[in-house]
Amino acid sequence: xxxxxxxxxxxxxxxxxxxxxxxxxxxxxxxxxxxxxxxxxxxxxxxxxxxxxxxxxxxxxxxxxxxxxxxxxxxxxxxxxxxxxxxxxxxxxxxx
Numbered sequence: 001x002x003x004x005x006x007x008x009x010x011x012x013x014x015x016x017x018x019x020x021x022x023x024x025x026x027x028x029x030x031x032x033x034x035x036x037x038x039x040x041x042x043x044x045x046x047x048x049x050x051x052x053x054x055x056x057x058x059x060x061x062x063x064x065x066x067x068x069x070x071x072x073x074x075x076x077x078x079x080x081x082x083x084x085x086x087x088x089x090x091x092x093x094x095x096x
Contacts, residue, residue, distance in 0.1 A: 009028070014068055019062075023050065023056075030048075030064070046059075
């Protein structure tokens with residue numbers, strides 16, 4: 001996804017991102033710079049849970065919606081009243 005979308009993100013803009021988005025787009029939604037976003041994600045301090053997929057970072061849009069629209073039910077469909085997403089923690093592989 002491109003971060004050249006609007007400089008002010010609306011709830012509709014965030015919902016239009018789909019289920020997940022990349023880290024620069026999530027950072028733009030939250031008003032965080034790209035470099036700062038990568039530094040926060042690497043340190044585990046990004047404001048919402050971040051998934052690492054290979055060399056890329058992904059952010060569930062539901063977490064962004066919870067911040068930009070706290071009154072929303074938390075899912076992308078708007079049909080359920082109590083939705084939650086738990087981050088998937090990959091198993092730790094140790095090479096001995």
